[in-house]
Amino acid sequence: MTTDLLPDLDGRHVLPSDDGYDDARRPWNTAIDQRPAAVVEAASVADVQAVVRHARANGLHVAPQSTGHGAEALAVDLRGAILLRTSRLNAIAVDAEARTARIGAGVTGGALARAAAEHGLAATLGLAPSVGVAGLALGGGIGWLSRVHGLASNAIRSIDVVTADGAARTVDADRDPDLFFALRGGGGRFAIVTGLELALHPVDAVSAGMLAWPAEATGEVLEQVRRWTRDAPEALSAVVRVLSLPPIEAIPAPIRGRRIVAVVAAYLGPHHDAERLIAPLRGGGGTLVDTFGPIAIADLVTVAGDPEAPGPARGDGLLLKDLTPDAVAAVEALVGGAAFDALTILELRQLGGALGRPAPAGHGALDRVDAGWAVFAGGSAPDAAAADAIVAAAAGIREGLAPYAAEQVLLNSTAAGVDPARAFAPETWARLARIHAAYDPDGLILAAHRT
Ligand SMILES: Cc1cc2nc3c(=O)[nH]c(=O)nc-3n(C[C@H](O)[C@H](O)[C@H](O)COP(=O)(O)OP(=O)(O)OC[C@H]3O[C@@H](n4cnc5c(N)ncnc54)[C@H](O)[C@@H]3O)c2cc1C
Known part of the structure; x- marks a missing residue:
């Protein structure tokens, strides 16, 4: 099987024939029995690039997943895919003065809440500490701060990604603005996120x-x-x-x-x-x-x-x-x-x-x-x-x-099966389709709500 030839990684890969496969493939939502061709626990941007290039060269897909809270919405057969776990990308750096946090794609809401609170700051997060910040924010993200500060997706200031061509880039309002637009609320099908910069808010009491x-x-x-x-x-x-x-x-x-x-x-x-x-x-x-x-x-x-x-x-x-x-x-x-x-x-x-x-x-x-x-x-x-x-x-x-x-x-x-077009105005949905076609024309990346 082509996955046997996975490149050397800073993290690790686990194949179906390996002892740890069942643990490695299990999502947070254990009702979902996902059986990928391989699981890669990425520990660096270079790992993510290596996985994308390997998948591309071997006719595989890549399914990024942080915690697996959204595994039900992913709902695709992963036998032809590498499940790319981001949970080791868990660095957090808070800039108290700028009121921002730079986080890895594997950071959970609980970890970010604790780090931000040390500076009297809070991020727009969901109600559960175990949910991944990247997955939450890519899909919109609503929590206790949202009636004052809006969606978590609109608190994103810049995003580090590996695109389907294997390139690592930072996207923001000036660099790849279309991709930056799409990822903030349009879900994770446009690129693999390795890190985010988010706005934080002062909260006194x-x-x-x-x-x-x-x-x-x-x-x-x-x-x-x-x-x-x-x-x-x-x-x-x-x-x-x-x-x-x-x-x-x-x-x-x-x-x-x-x-x-x-x-x-x-x-x-x-x-x-x-x-x-x-x-x-x-x-x-x-x-x-x-x-x-x-x-x-x-x-x-x-x-x-x-x-x-x-x-x-x-x-x-x-x-x-x-x-x-x-x-x-x-x-x-x-x-x-x-x-x-x-x-x-x-x-x-x-x-x-x-x-x-x-x-x-x-x-x-x-x-x-x-x-x-x-x-x-x-x-x-x-x-x-x-x-x-x-x-x-x-x-x-x-x-x-x-x-x-x-x-x-x-x-x-929403679970899989709901038409994702209903999340957006028709012109936005059409724009998202154009952006997807430009950045991942072969549909390399498997994402929740991708139809
Ligand atoms: C117990 C529970 C409580 C929740 N509470 C809230 C809440 O209060 N507010 C709210 O808005 N939502 C909430 N949700 C929904 C949650 O935001 C979504 O399920 C979200 O997709 C989970 O993100 P995750 O990274 O934890 O899950 P994952 O299953 O790891 O990721 C879900 C999807 O996000 C995308 N994704 C994740 N990481 C990346 C990446 N690095 N690059 C590209 N795409 C990526 C992929 O498409 C992936 O399939 C809750 C869900 C659960 C199960």
Whole structure:
């Protein structure tokens, strides 16, 4: 097999015949059984170039992957591909004065949050510390800072890439501006990213935490959140989650092993303002837990309590135009339905603020998110039957919320099978196709949402 001839690397390569193959090929989402022709753990830009040249010379594809959180969306047969792991490219250099960070393509949200917080700064990251910053930002990227600062993709200042011809380049507003445009929100199919420079934001104080009630209160809580968030300042963000929690020690006793409805909220600003803002939610009483209060900036990326360890998962998302009283009633009915039992999470994430406005000039492929809320339905899928049940339940959620759904989809939170063109305005989608044809005419790079 041609992969036997892989060049010498600073990192390492693992072939199907090697002992470590099963560990090396396993993505964070262990429900996805990816079986590439070889796995390369790149430790340098030169390694990435060597892999691209080798793949090109031997008729193979290259599938860059950092953590494998997006492995479900990759959803292609990798037998003719080298899986290019970037996790060893994990350097972080914060320039506190310029308020930027230079990071390797394998850096996770948690690592960047800790490094930036040492300087009183924060990056626009997602809600889970284990997600890769590059994968998140290439697909858009929405988190606690987004209602104030917009999409993570538009915080990118420059990108180090290896293009499909094997060349290493740095792209920005002046150098390869088309490629720079495409990678910022258009996903990872245009080039292999080896590093990024990102804007950071000063954050003086943060309050965040979770308030939870029994799931029976879902309709009531959602209605309260609907009114509460209508005029909320942009520095306040809320996520409502209906969760089926496992009976494990790590979960606080009052909610362990239960189905709950939780509001996870974060406020970027003085603690006394946060207390005043959270008061209406507390007012109804009946909470099982209430952890909302001052936290360290670095802890923002863990406050939602997303699972950090790999596990088998399936899920799908959609956008809602707005959270209307009818949409609240529809969610309440879906949560009470039998299909819901297959899910471990139904999330409604508040958007708006800077996300809803066109980004400043010079933005990437995704300038705004034309929706008020993002919905995600997911579950733990240890076997095929569980996976099928989750897919069916998520389809039920999609159907039940169809009257309230926005046209746009978000690449980051949709499973494979959703038309990625729906993430963009038609002219942007056409421009992305032209850029792809120019930079990877042979389709060497395999990416999530590439069709
Ligand atoms: C538990 C969980 C929580 C999440 N929370 C959020 C959230 O709060 N906000 C949000 O916006 N999204 C969130 N997501 C979605 C997440 O942003 C996407 O799944 C993202 O693609 C993951 O990036 P990754 O690098 O970790 O995953 P990977 O599977 O490693 O990468 C996903 C894709 O990104 C591209 N890619 C990654 N690295 C490179 C590279 N070096 N060069 C070129 N392309 C590359 C590839 O196309 C790859 O297939 C979450 C996902 C999970 C599973």
